[in-house]
Amino acid sequence: MSLEHPEKAGSAATVGDKPHAEGQDYPRSQLSGEVLELDEATNKRLLRKIDWRLMPVAILSQAAIFGLRDDLGLTDGLKYSWVSLIFYFGYIVGTYPISFLAQRYPSRIVCTAICICWSVVILCTPACTSYAGLLVNRFFLGLIEAGVSPIFMLVVGLWYTHSEQVMRSSLWYSFSGGSLLVSPLINYGLGHITGGSMQPWQYMYLIAGIATLIWGIALWWLFPDSPQNARGFTEDERRLLLERVRGNNAGSENKEFKSYQFKEAMVDYQLWGIMVISIVSCTGSGAVTTFGSIVFNDMGFDTFTSLLLNLPIGAMAFICVLGSGYLGRTVPNSRLYVVVGACAPVILGCALIWQLPDSKRAGRIVGFYLISFFSSAWVQCIGLGTSNVAGHTKKSVYAAGTFIGYSLGNIVGPLMFNAKYAPRYDKSFIGIMICFAVCVFVSLGLRLMLARENKTRDRLYGAPEISHGLEDMTDGENKSFRYNLNNPPSPEGGTFVDANANQTVFTEADFSDVEDNGYPEGGKEAWLVVFGAWCAMVSSMGLLNTLAVLQAWVLEDQLAGMPESTVGWIFGAYGFFLYFCGAQVGPIFDAHDIKLIIIPGSIGMVASMIFLSFSKEFYQVFLSFGVVGGISASLLFNPSMSAIGHWFSKRRAFATGIACTAGGTGGIIFPLIILYLAPRIGFPWAIRVIALMFTISGVLACLFLRKRLPPNKKAGSSIDLKALSDYKYATTTLAIFFIEFAVFIPYTYISSYALYHGFKPTQAYLLNTLLSVGGIPGRALPGYVADRFGIFNTKEIKP
CATH class of the missing domain: 1.20.1250.20 (MFS general substrate transporter like domains)
Structure with a gap:
């Protein structure tokens, strides 16, 4: 699937302050090459401890960062679009550099710095007195925020097994929808503030900035580092934390930037497939979050009613993300099928808005709510980017690429809602339908290719081994890596191995014999x-x-x-x-x-x-x-x-x-x-x-x-x-x-x-x-x- 690249001899690497032997990753040195026994009771105890240590931090950070960023009170359609879009241009610019910092330096330091800088920028937002100043502010807001979600993708991949990742990714990202549920209520109250020297939208940003600043300072003590350096765990528990994820065959944290892993990622069809799915699925996000209130206004509702009508969007997004994670976790071989299934309600919702007359406002509103299912498709991209790639540098490229796709989708979505299509925006919703049709097509193609790659590896290399599971090898180098299409819990022999145990074994019937001339000929x-x-x-x-x-x-x-x-x-x-x-x-x-x-x-x-x-x-x-x-x-x-x-x-x-x-x-x-x-x-x-x-x-x-x-x-x-x-x-x-x-x-x-x-x-x-x-x-x-x-x-x- 990916470029072959042997480990470069003679290269030394350092993790934190601890140097390790040439060509050897820190955790492998720590474990001295031994495979530790991990019983089920110990594994469950460690999992509970990880969840309580990691998930609250990820959830609150995601909610704080995502919260109040799109309610600006601008009425000029073009200006409103650009104030919203410039955020995602900044996001694109910042994604790779900040992901590189997260790969090179401890995640705790990078995430703390991001939250504090982000709070400073958002506190400056009420001071913007011109359209140009607001554009600059929003650009830097997006640039700084760009690293938060990719960092959490890396962290989930380091701490959890394949079978656990999709639900945990869904859990922390679902609070993006949770913030959409809460923020309209807050904004509804703040919007009724009268008097004073500030406008209601300025109060929104002031409160969000103060809350984020406090949370950013707290992250210095709360944010968990990698399993081998985690606070709150004993030395024996750290060794077992690493042993839990050995079966992922995805390696562990390594602070050395490896250029060959970057190159391998850039020619990997899976990365481009995930980016395409991210782009087309997030066009729904760009439409719902940026233009939801405007669409409701054009249906004849007043401003405050339109704001309240956005509440179910956040609730549905919250439910859809968690439901998507649950299905991907419990239904065998379903991850990309969940993406396909999530596209159907979106297409149906757009069709309802497009075809129903203006007099059928209830039906058109239901159609608009159905677009919220886009989040079920998008969150699976996050899971694929954490569990279906190995090599720490390559993982950071995947994380950045996934959220660049997210940004592009959020740029394209609002651009579809041109003012000349108002008040029905028929062509806008037709465009979203086309995007999600592409999403279905690409998801099925990507699943076919990954399943075929797993079968090929089974045929050529046999059952996956875990001896290289903690080394910083890419999925292209480590032939025991299997691409995760489902999430079965599969304890094998005392070490918890999660490598698509339910995959069908490849048979000779799938390939014709190679002819005597060396060509398959079919x-x-x-x-x-x-x-x-x-x-x-x-x-x-x-x-x-x-x-x-x-x-x-x-x-x-x-x-x-x-x-x-x-x-x-x-x-x-x-x-x-x-x-x-x-x-x-x-x-x-x-x-x-x-x-x-x-x-x-x-x-x-x-x-x-x-x-x-x-x-x-x-x-x-x-x-x-x-x-x-x-x-x-x-x-x-x-x-x-x-x-x-x-x-x-x-x-x-x-x-x-x-x-x-x-x-x-x-x-x-x-x-x-x-x-x-x-x-x-x-x-x-x-x-x-x-x-x-x-x-x-x-x-x-x-x-x-x-x-x-x-x-x-x-x-x-x-x-x-x-x-x-x-x-x-x-x-x-x-x-x-x-x-x-x-x-x-x-x-x-x-x-x-x-x-x-x-x-x-x-x-x-x-x-x-x-x-x-x-x-x-x-x-x-x-x-x-x-x-x-x-x-x-x-x-x-x-x-």
């Missing part, structure tokens, strides 16, 4: 790679097969009146970069992990479509589509073709042909979207719908595409033209050039050519679709024939 693994390649090419090659429709539309719309020969440079550039950049992408593919190419390619394709939807001038369309789109398509197309070659030899042509049918599929779907949606919702929104489809296909490509062979570091990443000295290779390359040159012409000009000869626009666009329909069997069947009669023989008989 099996689930190989065909999932083909599916991943198909997903990557449905955007890159599907867009190539849509060029004719795009060019015809652009000539009639954005660039009307511009010579067709000039506009043709835009779409010619797309094809040029798609193929030409392969000369550089190929060496990078050979020398590095495929995720380093696929992830930026997927992001680039989505960005290209978003930029295109806003483009009005020639240079804008050229840069967004021709340059960004072409380069991004190359990052998807070339690795996809190469990856198939790792898994197939005798059946390579057929497997490649199956993957290439994605181009025909995209060439059918995307023109039809433009043809039928653009006249109804506008060309920009039709392009954004395509961008959404690119997001889904890109996520699937990142999940399923993988190399069978290890990276060849000796090959280098630079272009090597020596291969062209082989005349066979050079002449084959030249032949492919002429073939692609011929194919490129109809796919680019068939629609504009038809328009020139008097065809109706609908007919002209459908010609491109019919061309793609023929391309689907035209790609798959020749591959099947080529594997039996030879590639060049097949080329000779093709028309």
